[in-house]
Amino acid sequence: MLSFFSEDLAIDLGTANTLVYARGRGIVLNEPSVVAIATVRGRTQVLAVGDEAKLMLGRTPGNVTATRPLRDGVIADFEIAEEMIKHFIRRAHQRRTIVSPQIIISVPSGATAVERRAIQESADSAGARRVFLIEEPMAAAIGAGLPVTEPTGSMVVDIGGGTTEAAVISLGGIVYSRSVRVGGDKMDEAIIAYIRRNHNLLVGESSAERIKKEIGTAYPSSHGDGRKVQIKGRDLINGVPKEIVITERQIAEALAEPVDVIVDTVRSALEQTAPEVAADIVDRGIVLTGGGALLRGLDVVLRQATGLPVAIAEDPLICTVVGGGRALEHMKALRTVLQD
Amino acid sequence: MQYRSPRGLRNYGAGGAERLAHLADFLDTVDPKRVTFSFWYDCNGGAGCPVGIAAAEEPWFQAQGLTLSRGDKLSENHPVYDGATEWRALTRFFEIGIEELRRMFDRTGYNGNVRPHPLEVAGKIRSFLAVKVEAA
Numbered sequence: 001m002l003s004f005f006s007e008d009l010a011i012d013l014g015t016a017n018t019l020v021y022a023r024g025r026g027i028v029l030n031e032p033s034v035v036a037i038a039t040v041r042g043r044t045q046v047l048a049v050g051d052e053a054k055l056m057l058g059r060t061p062g063n064v065t066a067t068r069p070l071r072d073g074v075i076a077d078f079e080i081a082e083e084m085i086k087h088f089i090r091r092a093h094q095r096r097t098i099v100s101p102q103i104i105i106s107v108p109s110g111a112t113a114v115e116r117r118a119i120q121e122s123a124d125s126a127g128a129r130r131v132f133l134i135e136e137p138m139a140a141a142i143g144a145g146l147p148v149t150e151p152t153g154s155m156v157v158d159i160g161g162g163t164t165e166a167a168v169i170s171l172g173g174i175v176y177s178r179s180v181r182v183g184g185d186k187m188d189e190a191i192i193a194y195i196r197r198n199h200n201l202l203v204g205e206s207s208a209e210r211i212k213k214e215i216g217t218a219y220p221s222s223h224g225d226g227r228k229v230q231i232k233g234r235d236l237i238n239g240v241p242k243e244i245v246i247t248e249r250q251i252a253e254a255l256a257e258p259v260d261v262i263v264d265t266v267r268s269a270l271e272q273t274a275p276e277v278a279a280d281i282v283d284r285g286i287v288l289t290g291g292g293a294l295l296r297g298l299d300v301v302l303r304q305a306t307g308l309p310v311a312i313a314e315d316p317l318i319c320t321v322v323g324g325g326r327a328l329e330h331m332k333a334l335r336t337v338l339q340d
Numbered sequence: 341m342q343y344r345s346p347r348g349l350r351n352y353g354a355g356g357a358e359r360l361a362h363l364a365d366f367l368d369t370v371d372p373k374r375v376t377f378s379f380w381y382d383c384n385g386g387a388g389c390p391v392g393i394a395a396a397e398e399p400w401f402q403a404q405g406l407t408l409s410r411g412d413k414l415s416e417n418h419p420v421y422d423g424a425t426e427w428r429a430l431t432r433f434f435e436i437g438i439e440e441l442r443r444m445f446d447r448t449g450y451n452g453n454v455r456p457h458p459l460e461v462a463g464k465i466r467s468f469l470a471v472k473v474e475a476a
Contacts, residue, residue, distance in 0.1 A: 192415035193379035197389070198446065200427060236426060253447070253454045254378055257387060 008102040009092055010324030012139070013085070013119065015070045016161030016184055016291065018050075019318060020092040021325030027318060029092045033161075035080050036066040046080075049087040058204050072181035073108040073136075073163035074115040075122070086126040100129035104324045104338065108163045109135045110179030116339075132338040134324055136160070137167030137177055139337075140289040143323030144313035148172055148337065153277030154284055157266055157302070158320065159292025161185050164262050166269040168277055172336040175277055178269045182261045184291050187212055194254030196236065199244050203233035211251060212295070218259045219297025220252035252297075259298065263305045270306060285309030289319040354404060356435030357472060360465050362401070366394055367462035375461065377447045377454045380426070381408055381417045388417075389445055390461055391430060395419045406433050444468060 010021040020029040031050030056066040069081035123131045140158040149172045158165045161184045167177035188208040215227045226248025235242040293316040303310045327334045374387045381392035394401045396408040421429035443449040450456045
């Protein structure tokens with residue numbers, strides 16, 4: 001009865017971005033999972049959260065730190081994460097109703113019981129009436145429109161900022177899942193490490209992310225170096241700012257290691273899948289979700305590695321939160337996919 | 341042949357050529373899947389540049405003063421020697437110039453291949469040493 005008066009929320013608490021879905025309104029918030037904190041006379045104060053805080057990353061004065069409270073898909077800094085969740089809930093809810101909301105939060109399938117508890121408690125203390133957890137690959141599969149409750153096997157590979165989850169789903173449950181702590185952030189790190197080693201140039205995380213989005217690929221063209229991009233950073237030899245040109249082929253080389261981990265994860269999940277479900281996957285193929293699905297050529301690499309059809313979900317960045325939102329809207333039908 | 345670090349030997353300061361020869365012997369035993377020129381060393385899994393792997397794992401090189409600076413992130417791991425880091429550390433450690441180093445430990449020396457076979461790298465080191473001996 002209370003749910004009739006409250007505006008319930010689904011939250012995709014991601015390492016890179018947090019998205020909030022409000023029942024009846026759709027996605028109401030999509031901001032970076034970044035918090036800027038100032039230390040004044042030994043006390044910490046939250047200065048900014050989300051977009052505003054991301055602008056401060058790497059540019060803060062001594063007493064201010066811009067930090068990501070989630071690492072590898074789970075909460076690394078409990079207090080800051082709690083502040084961030086509270087902030088996003090307040091922004092999304094805006095006290096439109098007097099009844100506290102029910103909240104569904106997605107968690108990596110590889111999260112430990114302690115990590116799940118930490119996320120649940122953060123939402124509790126942020127004022128939720130009731131908190132449900134949903135496993136990220138399940139939410140992503142629902143959001144991608146896969147028939148999760150039907151007696152047929154579907155495979156989803158959700159590549160987020162911190163983790164990659166490969167899961168086989170059937171009859172409203174996860175038949176098998178494998179989670180590795182490799183995602184978009186590790187790709188950025190690999191780009192930074194590559195440029196540092198091969199060009200003696202130190203570039204920041206935002207530059208690495210920009211390079212990945214502009215010319216990043218998992219499958220370089222067979223001829224030529226592909227597209228080029230100019231990047232600026234600090235020369236490690238003489239310490240001065242420098243600009244170099246980097247090619248698509250070089251970025252593919254830089255991304256080879258994290259891409260291999262993703263391919264191995266998918267292969268390993270397929271090897272563990274029961275024959276009947278595997279037969280369904282041969283027919284239906286693999287669906288990629290999450291920001292990492294947008295890496296050019298990743299579908300081609302996976303297709304070649306598995307021999308299966310691979311499709312990218314229609315809007316991979318929002319699949320998880322949309323899936324959580326659908327679970328909110330159809331709570332009765334999808335109750336089995338939620339955990340109290 | 342299984343490479344054995346001479347743990348029992350008294351530490352002494354080897355010359356650059358001896359260090360390169362040791363690295364070539366070490367590479368004879370390294371799993372090809374681990375060698376990449378994309379980064380110095382990955383603490384999760386141990387892939388990396390031959391020098392990064394040696395600095396991180398081989399006591400003989402560590403006894404010579406070559407170590408790996410480890411960070412939380414992949415990009416923060418790099419070799420350190422005699423107060424210098426990365427390529428500059430290697431020029432001091434192996435007592436050779438950056439161009440010669442790059443021919444042996446960089447994709448540019450392998451037609452752009454970032455994942456050469458360790459035996460290929462070892463062969464290149466030995467050829468370099470042979471030329472150096474002839475020249476001497």
